[in-house]
Amino acid sequence: MKKKVLSTLLCVTMAATMFAGCGNNTTTNNSTTTDDAATNDVTTGTEEAAAPSGSGETISLRVWAAEEDQTLTNELIEKFKEANPDQTFDITVGVESEANAKDDILVDPEAAADVFAFANDQIVDLVNANVLQPVQDTETVSSQNVEGAVEAATVNDTLYAYPFSADNGYFLYYDSNVVTDPTNWDAILADCEAAGKKAGMVFASGWYNASFFYGAGFTTQLNADGSTTMDWNGTSVDGINGTDVAQAMLDIATNPAFLPITDGDTANQIATGTLGAIVSGTWDAAAVQEAFGDGYAATVLPTYTCAGQQVPMGSAAGYKMIGVNANSAQVGWAMELALFLTNEESQAARFEQRQIGPSNITAGEAPEVQENIAIAAVVAQNAANGVVQSVGNNYWDPTQSFGEIMAQGNPDGTDLQTLLDNLVEAVAQPVQ
């Protein structure tokens, strides 16, 4: 009999662990609420001009921000609470990188945070999944932020997000002790070779390698079915052939002073000290400054030689923004918070603590922002030749593959026109 009891117990525990193991995948990061909702009822009567009046209930909100932004976000949230003293809040902050926000939100939009930060390349997917709540106070957002940022936050003429940074683009870092003329690739590569250094750029990424094509007047366009239309295999409005652009990329890639870098590996390559120049963004500013020392300099992207003429490189201008989850139970307060987190003071605080270039026009005009070498370069690049990249999900893998072929110097010797035709065909696939 004892044996049976034992085995029954075993079975029950087995089943119990099974239940426990499967049922517990919801993250519980809600802190305990301060239970003073009742006292708040009294104050609801007093009307305030701009701020929404407090209702009796406690407003629970979840915010996702990048790991480096946790302290700052918490401080800003405290200020938000102070600005709305009539309302009880229970706001918790979770960690989610801006680069991956989409991946985790789309898994289960209803379980995602109410307010989250993301990079602008994800906005189309988020809008398609109806995750983003359209901005109500469009007047404030579009008048206070730079034009490019507002454009990047707009899909089909609707403003969907609150921009907070305008520095998520790439430009040229160079060591002024090595490179004397940073205005064109030929000079940069020659200078680097003379100094025994290399000039690096990520080729195998549709975000970086599109810069050659955008600069020559080519475009990408996202269609309603999720496919991307591109004209890279034809002739651009500037009268430049796509094959000439590809040949120009090959010429750079096969130059011995050029170093193709894998996406995400830029920091490692900077640290090796072999580089005299690199195309990257503000996220590498500290590393580059350390590597280049007193030669540290940044400027707009150089021109490249295309069929005998100098063509400026364009760039996929990048912005970071805060979105509000349309599935949120407190969508109104979530929008208030998003607006607060992206207002002028918050953006100024963000620059002060994290050196993030503001998208807010007034905050961007502050002298300390203007003096930041990297941010000045990205702002100049965006203004000169920045394009808000409009592409679908099927754009990335084919362009990455194309860039890799270019970076390897087209080892199979495939006809460039064929390569471009294949690329255009692949990105034109509807999502299936």
Next chain:
Amino acid sequence: MGACMSENVKTKKENPAAEFFRSIGAFFKEFGEAVAKGDWGVKASLVVMGAGYWKRKQIVKGVLVTLLEIAVILYTVLIGIPYISQLGTLGEVERAMVYNPETMKNEVNDYDNSLLILLFGVISLSFLVVAVLLWFANVRNTYRLQKLAESGKHINTFREDCSAMLNDKFHFTLLALPVLGVVIFNVMPLIVMICIAFTNYDQNHMPPAQLFTWVGLENFKSLFTTSLTMTFGYTFWKILGWTLLWAVFATFTTYFGGIILALMINSKLTKLKKMWRTLFVASISIPQFVTLLLLRNFFANNGLANTFCASVGITDFFKNLGWITTDYIPFLTDPVWAKCTIVVINIWVGVPYLMLIATGVLMNIPEELKESAKIDGANPFQIFRKITMPYMFFITGPYLVTQFTANINNFNVIYLLTQDVYTTTDQKLAASSGKEIDLLVTWLYRLTSEQYNYKMASVIGICVFIVCAVITLFAFNFLIKGDKEETFQ
């Protein structure tokens, strides 16, 4: 599958498939008999399930069964029917949201969520099937009671029934919870996942904001066709080919590597046996993913291995041979090099396990066998080929087969070594998010996690299952035939 299995065991047992269908037939025959010949109690339990038990004074049992019946009917009417009725379309009302500035909240219409409809529809439908089967069984049970009563035999009280569950029928009690768990947590989700292969659930049809619906065999068609714009077919066959090749290489290199290593350590000429064994086992104690991520950095284009090869002159040597055209050795970035590197790294990661298993088996080979072979004049290689290997094969056969299927699904090694490092230069593969070094399972993973293409992932999942099932069945039937047992007795 059933038919294939049954042919081999036909000699020993009766065909299990036929037996299965016969028992189903018997079940319904008995039910028919119960309806035809049952007394009023049995007939009343067609409507009120407890009636038959009440007639035989089994009050508690009757009440419990009737309560269950009421619960099932209530569930079906209130929850089941609404979901089941929508299973055909998977919902028709798309979500619409309007922001109300006064309440500061979104006003949402009464929308359909396709995923929930599919999930609850399938669950409710299976509840219903089980309930109907229970109803059949219940009528049959009351008829059995009637026959017991007619032949004047003892009818169990509730207490006796309960104690029977702890004694004669203890296996039922014991298995009830685990079986329930398996059904709820494995079988049900599996059915839903399989259903998704026949829908258009992808990033353009994501619940709750959008609906998805049935598309029949469309997804299977697109997996097997290659057209100008669709390269799924091309990618599938290419990846399937490498998956199988990889499984063969990965399984047999580690298998023979492990045996040879174990033989070498076991050899009488080897000194410090325990030290060698410990050294190799030590590599197991490091988590696999740490090893793999470290090796990925070692073998990167600008990694340690390349720096070393360049300084020693191996890179130039390969260049002169014409094996590489780059200034570095593309260990993990060229299709052929990467495949070789991955197999070699897998040997390093997998051999210690096999060495341990082989050591155990080798120690169990009867020494007399080898001695008598030696007396008969067999050389060490002949002993290895004729005695050691057959013995090894016999003992480790099942392990070999499971290892093979595990390698088909060996996500870790491939994904951790190549993610963010390997970029395909095959434009057709890139168009379907595939890479030369992808296994079906890593391709599936990237389709779901990066492209949200759940329907294609589900289709590929089904294909992986079919491949694994076919190979396992063949392997078990041909590799490990049951009749070898006598050879080693």
